Amino acid sequence: MTDPLMFVMQSVLLVLGCLFFAVGTLGLFRFSDTLTRIHALTKVDNLGLGFIVLALLPLAPSLAGGLKTLLIWAAALAASATSAHLIARAVHVRPEPPETGEADHD
Amino acid sequence: MPPAPVSPLITVVFRGTVLFVAWWALTLGESSGLAFGAVVSALVAVVSLRLFPASGFSVRPAGLMLFLGYFLSRSVVAGVDVARRLLSPALPVQPGEITLTLNLPEGSPRWLLANTLSLMPGTLSILLEGNRLTLHCLDIRDRVERDVRETERQVGRVFGLAVDDSAEAAR
Numbered sequence: 001m002t003d004p005l006m007f008v009m010q011s012v013l014l015v016l017g018c019l020f021f022a023v024g025t026l027g028l029f030r031f032s033d034t035l036t037r038i039h040a041l042t043k044v045d046n047l048g049l050g051f052i053v054l055a056l057l058p059l060a061p062s063l064a065g066g067l068k069t070l071l072i073w074a075a076a077l078a079a080s081a082t083s084a085h086l087i088a089r090a091v092h093v094r095p096e097p098p099e100t101g102e103a104d105h106d
Numbered sequence: 107m108p109p110a111p112v113s114p115l116i117t118v119v120f121r122g123t124v125l126f127v128a129w130w131a132l133t134l135g136e137s138s139g140l141a142f143g144a145v146v147s148a149l150v151a152v153v154s155l156r157l158f159p160a161s162g163f164s165v166r167p168a169g170l171m172l173f174l175g176y177f178l179s180r181s182v183v184a185g186v187d188v189a190r191r192l193l194s195p196a197l198p199v200q201p202g203e204i205t206l207t208l209n210l211p212e213g214s215p216r217w218l219l220a221n222t223l224s225l226m227p228g229t230l231s232i233l234l235e236g237n238r239l240t241l242h243c244l245d246i247r248d249r250v251e252r253d254v255r256e257t258e259r260q261v262g263r264v265f266g267l268a269v270d271d272s273a274e275a276a277r
Contacts (some may be wrong), residue, residue: 023189030192035242036157038202040188046225067131081221088232
Protein backbone atom coordinates (compact mmCIF):
# COMPACT_ATOMS: atom_id res chain seq x y z
CA MET A 1 0.00 0.00 0.00
CA THR A 2 2.91 2.31 0.62
CA ASP A 3 4.30 1.71 -2.86
CA PRO A 4 4.00 5.12 -4.56
CA LEU A 5 3.95 3.61 -8.06
CA MET A 6 1.01 1.41 -7.11
CA PHE A 7 -0.77 4.39 -5.58
CA VAL A 8 -0.34 6.42 -8.78
CA MET A 9 -1.58 3.54 -10.94
CA GLN A 10 -4.63 3.01 -8.75
CA SER A 11 -5.44 6.71 -8.81
CA VAL A 12 -5.17 6.82 -12.60
CA LEU A 13 -7.43 3.78 -12.95
CA LEU A 14 -10.02 5.22 -10.53
CA VAL A 15 -10.10 8.56 -12.35
CA LEU A 16 -10.37 6.76 -15.71
CA GLY A 17 -13.24 4.67 -14.41
CA CYS A 18 -15.13 7.74 -13.17
CA LEU A 19 -14.51 9.56 -16.47
CA PHE A 20 -16.01 6.66 -18.41
CA PHE A 21 -19.05 6.66 -16.11
CA ALA A 22 -19.45 10.38 -16.74
CA VAL A 23 -19.22 9.88 -20.51
CA GLY A 24 -21.78 7.05 -20.32
CA THR A 25 -24.18 9.40 -18.57
CA LEU A 26 -23.48 12.04 -21.22
CA GLY A 27 -24.82 9.48 -23.69
CA LEU A 28 -28.24 9.74 -22.04
CA PHE A 29 -28.35 13.41 -23.02
CA ARG A 30 -26.65 13.42 -26.40
CA PHE A 31 -28.31 10.39 -27.96
CA SER A 32 -31.92 10.86 -28.89
CA ASP A 33 -33.51 7.42 -28.86
CA THR A 34 -33.77 4.65 -26.31
CA LEU A 35 -31.78 1.99 -28.15
CA THR A 36 -28.79 4.22 -28.85
CA ARG A 37 -28.80 5.39 -25.23
CA ILE A 38 -28.58 1.78 -24.08
CA HIS A 39 -25.43 1.38 -26.18
CA ALA A 40 -23.82 4.19 -24.18
CA LEU A 41 -24.97 2.95 -20.79
CA THR A 42 -24.03 -0.72 -21.21
CA LYS A 43 -20.67 -0.49 -22.94
CA VAL A 44 -19.16 2.63 -21.41
CA ASP A 45 -20.30 1.84 -17.85
CA ASN A 46 -19.03 -1.72 -18.20
CA LEU A 47 -15.60 -0.33 -18.98
CA GLY A 48 -15.82 2.31 -16.23
CA LEU A 49 -16.70 -0.27 -13.59
CA GLY A 50 -13.94 -2.52 -14.96
CA PHE A 51 -11.33 0.18 -14.37
CA ILE A 52 -12.62 0.85 -10.84
CA VAL A 53 -12.58 -2.86 -9.98
CA LEU A 54 -9.05 -3.14 -11.37
CA ALA A 55 -7.94 -0.21 -9.20
CA LEU A 56 -9.47 -1.74 -6.07
CA LEU A 57 -8.11 -5.26 -6.57
CA PRO A 58 -4.66 -4.56 -5.02
CA LEU A 59 -6.46 -3.22 -1.92
CA ALA A 60 -8.38 -6.46 -1.40
CA PRO A 61 -7.68 -7.79 2.11
CA SER A 62 -7.67 -11.43 1.01
CA LEU A 63 -8.10 -13.76 -1.95
CA ALA A 64 -11.79 -14.08 -1.11
CA GLY A 65 -12.07 -10.31 -0.97
CA GLY A 66 -10.53 -9.97 -4.42
CA LEU A 67 -12.85 -12.61 -5.82
CA LYS A 68 -15.80 -10.79 -4.28
CA THR A 69 -14.76 -7.58 -6.05
CA LEU A 70 -14.56 -9.46 -9.36
CA LEU A 71 -17.97 -11.04 -8.67
CA ILE A 72 -19.46 -7.55 -8.34
CA TRP A 73 -18.20 -6.71 -11.83
CA ALA A 74 -19.46 -10.02 -13.27
CA ALA A 75 -22.89 -9.51 -11.67
CA ALA A 76 -23.09 -5.95 -12.99
CA LEU A 77 -22.16 -7.16 -16.49
CA ALA A 78 -24.78 -9.89 -16.44
CA ALA A 79 -27.41 -7.47 -15.14
CA SER A 80 -26.58 -4.80 -17.71
CA ALA A 81 -26.58 -7.25 -20.64
CA THR A 82 -29.89 -8.76 -19.54
CA SER A 83 -31.67 -5.49 -18.79
CA ALA A 84 -30.34 -3.96 -22.03
CA HIS A 85 -31.80 -6.87 -23.97
CA LEU A 86 -35.16 -6.67 -22.15
CA ILE A 87 -35.52 -2.92 -22.72
CA ALA A 88 -34.46 -3.31 -26.38
CA ARG A 89 -37.02 -6.05 -26.90
CA ALA A 90 -39.76 -3.99 -25.24
CA VAL A 91 -38.96 -1.02 -27.51
CA HIS A 92 -38.93 -3.32 -30.53
CA VAL A 93 -42.34 -4.79 -29.71
CA ARG A 94 -43.92 -1.40 -28.96
CA PRO A 95 -41.95 1.41 -30.64
CA GLU A 96 -41.65 4.65 -28.73
CA PRO A 97 -43.45 7.76 -29.99
CA PRO A 98 -41.17 10.10 -32.01
CA GLU A 99 -39.39 12.71 -29.90
CA THR A 100 -40.68 16.24 -30.04
CA GLY A 101 -37.59 17.98 -31.33
CA GLU A 102 -36.17 18.67 -27.89
CA ALA A 103 -33.01 16.68 -28.52
CA ASP A 104 -32.26 18.55 -31.74
CA HIS A 105 -30.40 21.41 -30.09
CA ASP A 106 -26.99 19.88 -30.64
CA MET B 107 -27.24 -31.66 -33.21
CA PRO B 108 -27.22 -31.40 -29.41
CA PRO B 109 -24.40 -33.40 -27.85
CA ALA B 110 -25.01 -36.36 -25.54
CA PRO B 111 -26.43 -35.21 -22.18
CA VAL B 112 -23.97 -34.91 -19.31
CA SER B 113 -24.71 -37.02 -16.23
CA PRO B 114 -26.88 -35.07 -13.74
CA LEU B 115 -24.43 -35.92 -10.96
CA ILE B 116 -21.57 -34.14 -12.73
CA THR B 117 -23.80 -31.12 -13.32
CA VAL B 118 -24.84 -30.97 -9.65
CA VAL B 119 -21.25 -31.27 -8.44
CA PHE B 120 -20.08 -28.59 -10.88
CA ARG B 121 -22.86 -26.14 -10.04
CA GLY B 122 -22.51 -26.82 -6.32
CA THR B 123 -18.77 -26.11 -6.48
CA VAL B 124 -19.28 -22.82 -8.36
CA LEU B 125 -21.96 -21.75 -5.86
CA PHE B 126 -19.77 -22.66 -2.90
CA VAL B 127 -16.84 -20.65 -4.26
CA ALA B 128 -19.22 -17.70 -4.71
CA TRP B 129 -20.42 -18.16 -1.12
CA TRP B 130 -16.84 -18.32 0.11
CA ALA B 131 -16.05 -15.05 -1.70
CA LEU B 132 -19.21 -13.27 -0.53
CA THR B 133 -18.58 -14.17 3.12
CA LEU B 134 -14.88 -13.24 2.71
CA GLY B 135 -13.87 -16.78 3.70
CA GLU B 136 -15.55 -16.51 7.12
CA SER B 137 -14.96 -19.97 8.61
CA SER B 138 -18.09 -20.04 10.80
CA GLY B 139 -20.30 -19.84 7.73
CA LEU B 140 -18.60 -22.44 5.57
CA ALA B 141 -20.65 -25.45 6.74
CA PHE B 142 -23.92 -23.58 6.26
CA GLY B 143 -22.73 -22.41 2.84
CA ALA B 144 -21.85 -25.94 1.79
CA VAL B 145 -25.33 -27.21 2.68
CA VAL B 146 -27.05 -24.31 0.92
CA SER B 147 -24.85 -24.68 -2.19
CA ALA B 148 -25.66 -28.37 -2.43
CA LEU B 149 -29.40 -27.76 -2.04
CA VAL B 150 -29.43 -24.92 -4.57
CA ALA B 151 -27.50 -27.08 -7.04
CA VAL B 152 -30.09 -29.86 -6.73
CA VAL B 153 -33.02 -27.45 -7.08
CA SER B 154 -31.34 -25.74 -10.06
CA LEU B 155 -31.38 -29.05 -11.91
CA ARG B 156 -35.19 -28.93 -11.90
CA LEU B 157 -35.33 -25.29 -13.01
CA PHE B 158 -32.50 -25.41 -15.58
CA PRO B 159 -31.92 -29.03 -16.61
CA ALA B 160 -28.43 -30.03 -17.71
CA SER B 161 -28.13 -28.78 -21.27
CA GLY B 162 -25.56 -31.24 -22.56
CA PHE B 163 -23.13 -28.46 -23.38
CA SER B 164 -20.04 -28.59 -21.23
CA VAL B 165 -17.73 -25.64 -20.73
CA ARG B 166 -14.11 -26.15 -21.84
CA PRO B 167 -11.68 -24.39 -19.46
CA ALA B 168 -9.20 -23.53 -22.24
CA GLY B 169 -11.98 -22.18 -24.48
CA LEU B 170 -13.39 -20.19 -21.57
CA MET B 171 -10.00 -18.59 -20.87
CA LEU B 172 -9.58 -17.60 -24.53
CA PHE B 173 -13.12 -16.27 -24.56
CA LEU B 174 -12.49 -14.17 -21.43
CA GLY B 175 -9.40 -12.65 -23.03
CA TYR B 176 -11.36 -11.86 -26.19
CA PHE B 177 -14.26 -10.49 -24.14
CA LEU B 178 -12.05 -8.20 -22.04
CA SER B 179 -10.17 -6.76 -25.02
CA ARG B 180 -13.39 -6.19 -27.00
CA SER B 181 -15.03 -4.60 -23.91
CA VAL B 182 -12.31 -1.98 -23.90
CA VAL B 183 -12.79 -1.40 -27.65
CA ALA B 184 -16.57 -1.13 -27.13
CA GLY B 185 -16.33 1.38 -24.30
CA VAL B 186 -13.73 3.54 -26.03
CA ASP B 187 -15.69 3.37 -29.31
CA VAL B 188 -18.93 4.70 -27.78
CA ALA B 189 -17.02 7.27 -25.69
CA ARG B 190 -15.21 8.53 -28.81
CA ARG B 191 -18.47 8.93 -30.72
CA LEU B 192 -20.12 10.67 -27.77
CA LEU B 193 -17.29 13.15 -27.26
CA SER B 194 -17.06 13.99 -30.94
CA PRO B 195 -19.06 17.17 -31.70
CA ALA B 196 -20.53 15.69 -34.91
CA LEU B 197 -21.91 12.64 -32.99
CA PRO B 198 -21.02 10.13 -35.74
CA VAL B 199 -23.68 7.44 -35.37
CA GLN B 200 -26.03 5.88 -37.87
CA PRO B 201 -28.27 3.48 -35.96
CA GLY B 202 -29.93 0.61 -37.71
CA GLU B 203 -31.01 -3.00 -37.33
CA ILE B 204 -29.78 -6.18 -38.91
CA THR B 205 -31.06 -9.75 -38.63
CA LEU B 206 -28.62 -12.63 -38.80
CA THR B 207 -28.95 -16.38 -39.01
CA LEU B 208 -26.91 -17.97 -36.24
CA ASN B 209 -24.69 -21.01 -36.68
CA LEU B 210 -24.61 -21.87 -32.98
CA PRO B 211 -26.93 -24.58 -31.59
CA GLU B 212 -29.92 -23.69 -29.42
CA GLY B 213 -29.56 -23.29 -25.65
CA SER B 214 -26.64 -21.94 -23.65
CA PRO B 215 -24.40 -21.11 -26.67
CA ARG B 216 -27.02 -18.88 -28.33
CA TRP B 217 -27.95 -17.32 -25.03
CA LEU B 218 -24.32 -16.52 -24.23
CA LEU B 219 -23.82 -15.06 -27.72
CA ALA B 220 -26.86 -12.77 -27.47
CA ASN B 221 -25.78 -11.47 -24.06
CA THR B 222 -22.15 -11.06 -25.10
CA LEU B 223 -23.11 -9.12 -28.21
CA SER B 224 -24.95 -6.56 -26.07
CA LEU B 225 -21.59 -5.71 -24.48
CA MET B 226 -19.51 -5.87 -27.69
CA PRO B 227 -18.72 -2.83 -29.84
CA GLY B 228 -21.68 -1.36 -31.70
CA THR B 229 -24.19 -4.18 -31.22
CA LEU B 230 -27.22 -4.71 -28.98
CA SER B 231 -29.35 -7.86 -28.99
CA ILE B 232 -33.01 -7.05 -29.55
CA LEU B 233 -34.76 -10.29 -30.41
CA LEU B 234 -33.69 -13.93 -30.44
CA GLU B 235 -36.22 -16.10 -32.25
CA GLY B 236 -35.06 -19.60 -33.08
CA ASN B 237 -31.81 -19.16 -34.96
CA ARG B 238 -32.61 -15.59 -36.04
CA LEU B 239 -31.01 -12.83 -34.01
CA THR B 240 -32.02 -9.21 -34.54
CA LEU B 241 -29.36 -6.70 -33.53
CA HIS B 242 -29.45 -2.96 -33.08
CA CYS B 243 -26.27 -1.39 -34.45
CA LEU B 244 -24.84 1.89 -33.32
CA ASP B 245 -23.39 2.44 -36.76
CA ILE B 246 -24.78 0.42 -39.63
CA ARG B 247 -21.80 1.49 -41.80
CA ASP B 248 -19.44 -0.68 -39.68
CA ARG B 249 -18.63 -4.25 -40.66
CA VAL B 250 -21.04 -5.57 -38.04
CA GLU B 251 -21.57 -9.05 -39.46
CA ARG B 252 -17.84 -9.83 -39.52
CA ASP B 253 -17.58 -8.94 -35.80
CA VAL B 254 -20.63 -11.03 -34.95
CA ARG B 255 -19.19 -14.06 -36.75
CA GLU B 256 -15.94 -13.68 -34.84
CA THR B 257 -17.81 -13.48 -31.51
CA GLU B 258 -19.82 -16.53 -32.57
CA ARG B 259 -16.61 -18.47 -33.15
CA GLN B 260 -15.30 -17.44 -29.74
CA VAL B 261 -18.53 -18.48 -28.00
CA GLY B 262 -18.48 -21.80 -29.86
CA ARG B 263 -14.99 -22.45 -28.54
CA VAL B 264 -16.23 -22.10 -24.92
CA PHE B 265 -18.44 -25.14 -25.49
CA GLY B 266 -15.93 -26.97 -27.68
CA LEU B 267 -18.11 -26.48 -30.77
CA ALA B 268 -16.67 -25.94 -34.21
CA VAL B 269 -18.89 -23.28 -35.77
CA ASP B 270 -19.39 -23.91 -39.46
CA ASP B 271 -20.59 -21.17 -41.74
CA SER B 272 -23.28 -23.31 -43.36
CA ALA B 273 -26.12 -20.99 -42.34
CA GLU B 274 -24.17 -18.05 -43.65
CA ALA B 275 -23.47 -19.78 -46.95
CA ALA B 276 -27.07 -20.94 -47.31
CA ARG B 277 -28.49 -17.43 -47.28
